[in-house]
Amino acid sequence: MCDDIDHLRRKVIKITGAVGVGAMFASPLNVFASEANPRIKSRGYAAFDESGILKPWSFERRPVGDNDILIDIKYASICHSDIHQEKGHWGKQQYPQVPGHEIVGIVAAVGKNVTKFKVGDRAGVGCMVGNNHHHHNNDEEQYNSDTIFTYGYPDKRSPTGISQGGYSNNIVVEDHFAVHIPENVSFQEAVPLLCAGITTYSPLMRANIKPGMKVGVAGIGGLGHMAVKIAVSKGAEVYAFTTSPSKVKDILAFGAKEAIVVDDELAALNQYRGQLDYLISTIPYDYNVAAYASVVKPYGTFTQVGMPINSEVTMSALNLAFSRVNFNASLIGGMKETQDMVNYCANNKVLPQIQMIKAEQINEAWESVVNKSARYRYVIDAATF
Numbered sequence: 001m002c003d004d005i006d007h008l009r010r011k012v013i014k015i016t017g018a019v020g021v022g023a024m025f026a027s028p029l030n031v032f033a034s035e036a037n038p039r040i041k042s043r044g045y046a047a048f049d050e051s052g053i054l055k056p057w058s059f060e061r062r063p064v065g066d067n068d069i070l071i072d073i074k075y076a077s078i079c080h081s082d083i084h085q086e087k088g089h090w091g092k093q094q095y096p097q098v099p100g101h102e103i104v105g106i107v108a109a110v111g112k113n114v115t116k117f118k119v120g121d122r123a124g125v126g127c128m129v130g131n132n133h134h135h136h137n138n139d140e141e142q143y144n145s146d147t148i149f150t151y152g153y154p155d156k157r158s159p160t161g162i163s164q165g166g167y168s169n170n171i172v173v174e175d176h177f178a179v180h181i182p183e184n185v186s187f188q189e190a191v192p193l194l195c196a197g198i199t200t201y202s203p204l205m206r207a208n209i210k211p212g213m214k215v216g217v218a219g220i221g222g223l224g225h226m227a228v229k230i231a232v233s234k235g236a237e238v239y240a241f242t243t244s245p246s247k248v249k250d251i252l253a254f255g256a257k258e259a260i261v262v263d264d265e266l267a268a269l270n271q272y273r274g275q276l277d278y279l280i281s282t283i284p285y286d287y288n289v290a291a292y293a294s295v296v297k298p299y300g301t302f303t304q305v306g307m308p309i310n311s312e313v314t315m316s317a318l319n320l321a322f323s324r325v326n327f328n329a330s331l332i333g334g335m336k337e338t339q340d341m342v343n344y345c346a347n348n349k350v351l352p353q354i355q356m357i358k359a360e361q362i363n364e365a366w367e368s369v370v371n372k373s374a375r376y377r378y379v380i381d382a383a384t385f
Contacts, residue, residue, distance in 0.1 A: 038063045038064075040063065044165075045359055050093070054086075054362050059098070062172055067174050068173065070110075073105040073170055075380060075381060077191045078222075078377065078379075082101075090307070097151060097152050099151050100150070102195045102377075104190055105382070106122060108170070124342065126194035129149070130147075134174070139337065184346050190351075192222060193345055193352070199333070200230055200305065201230055202341070212237065214237045214278075216279035221372065222369075227282060229255065232255035238256040242261060266291065273294050291319070305329070354378070355377070355378050357381070
């Protein structure tokens with residue numbers, strides 16, 4: 001009998017629609033018998049309305065398909081985007097909805113076509129989990145119209161009708177949309193890289209940041225503090241703009257040349273007018289874009305990555321014209337670039353400052369993010385879901 005059970009364990013680990021290793025070991029005979037409809041049992045924290053209050057929720061994920069992997073989540077971290085989306089700031093949402101697009105864990109099962117991962121690998125998931133037609137013909141999947149984003153996105157394969165995110169104990173994703181987490185970085189420090197890291201790394205790399213360049217970072221939260229660290233690692237002189245005086249000491253410790261407290265907007269920014277080569281704004285609220293753009297040299301570049309309520313920012317065309325900056329916005333990064341970023345940050349120790357919490361502390365942590373008191377990324381221990 002023991003030999004039969006061991007045989008079943010080995011057989012079930014790599015099948016289409018396999019389930020978590022823990023579940024298999026608990027009851028291998030039952031799992032094998034349920035292969036006809038092997039949905040994945042999950043538990044997590046979900047929003048149920050626009051109040052943004054999260055509560056425990058048990059739900060099912062789709063079976064593991066031929067090109068999928070099942071990840072037993074170890075840690076997930078909190079992005080301000082989670083709050084905006086669940087509160088309906090970017091439009092009406094379908095509930096219940098599990099947020100979370102910074103996810104790391106261990107591969108527990110793989111589909112029959114998967115060669116990129118094997119059971120036991122360390123894996124990470126960011127803002128994308130699949131593509132409706134498996135189109136992966138470029139390195140910027142975030143701009144493909146068929147891409148499925150990690151939570152709240154229509155997904156006909158999901159039992160709930162939408163993708164469900166990483167504030168949970170497991171997740172099923174197409175292998176193409178997962179990255180390898182190197183052994184030389186902890187899961188806890190790696191997890192914020194899957195959004196905060198790539199969202200700032202991508203535009204900074206495309207701006208070709210070089211030693212000696214004067215780079216501005218506006219908004220020093222989860223994204224902003226990573227932008228400071230990445231730019232510093234590339235040899236830039238970093239000027240960090242914050243509305244929080246309590247962050248100045250941290251900002252300088254991250255390697256910034258100057259930390260500018262923007263209490264009087266015009267007075268604080270005018271003294272840097274036309275001095276910087278590049279500025280990246282991570283500010284997640286409506287603000288005066290032209291005032292911040294004024295610190296960039298004519299024909300320099302201003303990149304917006306923070307996504308405010310209603311996805312709108314105030315922009316004076318006249319004042320922006322006087323600055324003559326090249327204005328753009330950026331959305332995360334593609335999968336190849338995300339893997340490059342994870343490797344770069346791990347190898348160069350460009351890692352986030354984190355605060356560990358349990359699932360029951362999520363709502364409190366969200367309030368801290370909104371109140372700008374987070375330092376600087378909350379990481380949730382998935383064992384507490």
